Amino acid sequence: MKKMAAANVRHLCSTNPVCFLLPHYHRTKMKRISEDYQSRLPDNTALKQQQLPAYRLQLSATGVLSGFFAAGAFCLGMGIILILSAKSIKEIEVKYTKICANCAELREDATNFDKECTCSIPFYLSETMKGNVYMYYKLYGFYQNLYQYILSRSNSQLLGTDLKDVGNCAPFSNSHDGTPIAPCGAIANSIFNDTIILSYNLNSSIPIEVPMLKSKITWWTDKYVKFQNPSSINLSSAFAGTTKPPYWSKPVYELDEEDPGNNGFLNDDFIVWMRTAAFPTFKKLYRRLNRIQYFIEGLPAGNYSFNITYNFPVTRFKGEKSVVLSTLTWSGGSSLFLGLAYTVTGAVTWLAAFSMMAIHLMLKKKKMLFIQD
Numbered sequence: 001m002k003k004m005a006a007a008n009v010r011h012l013c014s015t016n017p018v019c020f021l022l023p024h025y026h027r028t029k030m031k032r033i034s035e036d037y038q039s040r041l042p043d044n045t046a047l048k049q050q051q052l053p054a055y056r057l058q059l060s061a062t063g064v065l066s067g068f069f070a071a072g073a074f075c076l077g078m079g080i081i082l083i084l085s086a087k088s089i090k091e092i093e094v095k096y097t098k099i100c101a102n103c104a105e106l107r108e109d110a111t112n113f114d115k116e117c118t119c120s121i122p123f124y125l126s127e128t129m130k131g132n133v134y135m136y137y138k139l140y141g142f143y144q145n146l147y148q149y150i151l152s153r154s155n156s157q158l159l160g161t162d163l164k165d166v167g168n169c170a171p172f173s174n175s176h177d178g179t180p181i182a183p184c185g186a187i188a189n190s191i192f193n194d195t196i197i198l199s200y201n202l203n204s205s206i207p208i209e210v211p212m213l214k215s216k217i218t219w220w221t222d223k224y225v226k227f228q229n230p231s232s233i234n235l236s237s238a239f240a241g242t243t244k245p246p247y248w249s250k251p252v253y254e255l256d257e258e259d260p261g262n263n264g265f266l267n268d269d270f271i272v273w274m275r276t277a278a279f280p281t282f283k284k285l286y287r288r289l290n291r292i293q294y295f296i297e298g299l300p301a302g303n304y305s306f307n308i309t310y311n312f313p314v315t316r317f318k319g320e321k322s323v324v325l326s327t328l329t330w331s332g333g334s335s336l337f338l339g340l341a342y343t344v345t346g347a348v349t350w351l352a353a354f355s356m357m358a359i360h361l362m363l364k365k366k367k368m369l370f371i372q373d
Contacts, residue, residue: 076343077346095321097322103118107315128301131298131328133325136323137283139192142314145277163230196308197209201302211289217272223268229263249311
């Protein structure tokens with residue numbers, strides 16, 4: 001049989017010369033595959049061959065329980081410290097929407113935008129607010145977190161690179177005659193524009209204006225990175241060919257003509273408003289106390305009043321406005337959320353630790369009884 005098979009192969013190869021090249025072709029191919037396989041092998045090092053010394057952590061019940069108790073103690077301690085810190089903050093809030101009801105009614109009609117309306121709100125500060133004091137305006141029921149509202153702005157315009165880029169600012173992108181709006185968008189158009197002045201009744205009779213600073217109330221990145229004026233010596237000429245937002249009383253280059261560093265897109269009040277809030281009730285920094293003259297140590301106890309120029313309408317959407325005076329601590333404002341979060345986390349961690357310890361002792365006791373039996 002073998003002789004017959006060999007004869008058949010010789011007969012086939014006699015008619016096809018390529019037949020003699022097949023063994024050589026297979027050897028060459030196998031050699032190439034072997035070389036490729038060898039080239040893909042990792043280096044013969046301890047790291048690449050995964051032969052480095054390793055340690056397998058073996059946790060004991062004592063170690064796990066100690067970790068849980070330590071974490072719970074840390075969270076409870078931090079929670080108590082944060083709550084005490086927030087409680088030490090002195091804060092006073094004065095709501096003025098209903099007190100200034102006549103102004104609120106006037107602002108209901110948009111045609112009265114050019115009519116000024118002011119109101120004065122007296123209040124008594126029972127304790128001295130020592131240290132740095134900050135003034136905030138607070139809005140209730142104003143949804144800055146709506147998706148279309150957040151998108152209605154032009155970042156390239158706010159950087160001063162292209163004032164005509166108003167593509168994402170609808171419906172406040174262009175005026176009726178097609179002129180681009182600067183700053184464009186719904187956020188800029190709805191800027192908070194009430195004017196709030198704090199007065200102190202010295203000796204219960206002589207009212208003096210409390211010195212307030214309107215600088216350094218923004219995030220550093222906002223002031224020096226995200227907002228820039230167009231590069232021009234004359235700011236009004238830089239904004240030539242644009243128009244103010246519909247609800248603004250003056251163009252952006254007249255927001256603070258006395259301070260060039262606080263004018264245009266670099267205006268602190270404008271920048272603070274453009275950072276949208278996450279919740280419908282929020283407060284934004286408006287002014288900070290200039291600690292001079294009678295106010296070196298802070299705001300002394302006594303009679304004060306807020307003199308407000310009422311411009312921002314809120315009654316149409318059933319909102320409210322208020323002014324907040326507050327001090328700060330190392331942990332921030334008066335919110336108890338962070339302190340409560342730490343306290344609850346610590347309590348839950350300790351509850352879990354005690355539960356695991358009880359289960360561990362029960363199983364340990366059963367194991368000892370089983371061994372004794």
